[in-house]
Amino acid sequence: MKIVDAKVVVTSPGRNFVTLKLTTDEGLTGLGDATLNGRELAVVSYLTDHVAPLLIGLDPHRVEDTWQSLYRGAYWRRGPVTMAAIAAVDVALWDIKAKAAGLPLYQLLGGASRERIGTYGHANGRDVPELLDSVRARLAEGYPAVRIQSGIPGLKAVYGVTDTDDTGAAVLHQQARPLVEDWDTAAYLRHVPAVFEAVRAEFGAELPLLHDAHHRLTPIQAARLGKDLEPYRPFWLEDCTPAENQEALRLVRRSTTTPLAVGEVFNTVYDYQALITEQLIDYVRSAVTHFGGVTPLRKLFDFAAQYQIRSAIHGPEDISPVGMAAAVHLDLAVHNFGIQEYSGHSPLTDAVFRHAYTFTDGHLHPGEEPGIGVELDEELAAAHPYAAAYLPVNRLHDGTVHDW
Numbered sequence: 342m343k344i345v346d347a348k349v350v351v352t353s354p355g356r357n358f359v360t361l362k363l364t365t366d367e368g369l370t371g372l373g374d375a376t377l378n379g380r381e382l383a384v385v386s387y388l389t390d391h392v393a394p395l396l397i398g399l400d401p402h403r404v405e406d407t408w409q410s411l412y413r414g415a416y417w418r419r420g421p422v423t424m425a426a427i428a429a430v431d432v433a434l435w436d437i438k439a440k441a442a443g444l445p446l447y448q449l450l451g452g453a454s455r456e457r458i459g460t461y462g463h464a465n466g467r468d469v470p471e472l473l474d475s476v477r478a479r480l481a482e483g484y485p486a487v488r489i490q491s492g493i494p495g496l497k498a499v500y501g502v503t504d505t506d507d508t509g510a511a512v513l514h515q516q517a518r519p520l521v522e523d524w525d526t527a528a529y530l531r532h533v534p535a536v537f538e539a540v541r542a543e544f545g546a547e548l549p550l551l552h553d554a555h556h557r558l559t560p561i562q563a564a565r566l567g568k569d570l571e572p573y574r575p576f577w578l579e580d581c582t583p584a585e586n587q588e589a590l591r592l593v594r595r596s597t598t599t600p601l602a603v604g605e606v607f608n609t610v611y612d613y614q615a616l617i618t619e620q621l622i623d624y625v626r627s628a629v630t631h632f633g634g635v636t637p638l639r640k641l642f643d644f645a646a647q648y649q650i651r652s653a654i655h656g657p658e659d660i661s662p663v664g665m666a667a668a669v670h671l672d673l674a675v676h677n678f679g680i681q682e683y684s685g686h687s688p689l690t691d692a693v694f695r696h697a698y699t700f701t702d703g704h705l706h707p708g709e710e711p712g713i714g715v716e717l718d719e720e721l722a723a724a725h726p727y728a729a730a731y732l733p734v735n736r737l738h739d740g741t742v743h744d745w
């Protein structure tokens with residue numbers, strides 16, 4: 342079997358997605374997600390100009406060899422653009438291999454290690470009463486765990502608190518320049534323990550509660566927050582510091598028993614080496630889409646398993662259903678699965694990417710279709726062309742740019 346076509350499809354059914362479609366001489370097709378939020382077209386160029394021509398004529402069964410040749414052969418290794426492009430190729434090859442075998446991908450990864458995949462959903466509120474309503478809504482949808490993010494008194498906009506329209510639906514700011522949000526770390530550190538106290542008072546001790554600090558704290562600030570949250574037993578504190586400085590987590594770890602989750606912006610195992618071998622974290626958060634695909638993420642999870650660290654694949658709405666499907670197959674197969682972030686996609690996105698995975702009673706399952714189980718409707722995709730859109734920028738009250 343040989344690859345005869347490699348095509349990149351960009352579509353924006355409400356937000357931008359980049360998809361690689363490989364076709365073989367036997368008529369099998371494979372899909373891979375290459376979406377890099379806010380930098381989508383850089384990956385399109387990487388794939389179209391530099392990778393697609395190399396794939397023509399290759400045997401799609403050679404997943405490992407193709408991965409290694411794209412990673413090592415480029416000379417310029419790592420980075421989100423490179424690794425999103427390699428991820429798309431890797432997942433598309435796994436899709437073809439599993440279709441050729443007539444099996445859902447998880448069967449090729451060792452088969453199911455569990456019956457279904459536990460998720461957490463996002464609860465957001467501009468203030469605590471609104472957050473409590475949002476938690477209630479997630480629980481009504483069946484989510485077994487909830488990430489809680491609240492507006493901070495004195496701040497206009499806060500990470501994780503999405504604008505909503507009259508119906509309560511999320512409003513996406515699809516625009517050519519980033520929004521500017523404001524930030525005050527001291528106000529945040531004062532407010533978050535009270536948010537946890539209010540949610541625990543309303544929903545009891547058993548509900549797993551997660552919180553994302555979005556890389557905004559120094560190590561000593563993160564240590565303070567971890568200690569302050571201990572009485573409320575969070576499931577985890579996510580991305581408390583900008584963790585490309587792996588040593589920062591040593592101070593946090595020494596100071597608190599609050600579990601730590603890190604890694605959604607990481608691209609390779611090298612970003613995690615000290616974090617894993619020194620057991621500084623409890624969950625690894627990388628996405629199939631941004632970590633070079635199923636092949637290296639499986640290796641990361643196996644490495645993490647030696648240290649009792651568990652998986653928690655990043656699952657925001659800017660991971661396409663193709664990337665989400667690959668994640669769900671991996672979640673079902675790996676022994677050290679922890680939890681899967683899941684928000685779902687809009688009905689229009691689900692129409693562009695028809696998928697076999699299901700979300701029932703707060704749990705995902707990849708389904709039994711051969712491959713990853715996603716079909717791309719190219720006609721519908723073409724009806725929703727790329728529209729420039731960016732994540733916000735974060736500034737302190739004096740105008741200084743802060744981590745977003």
Ligand SMILES: [Mg+2]
Nearest residue numbers: 553579580605
């Ligand atoms: Mg996060």
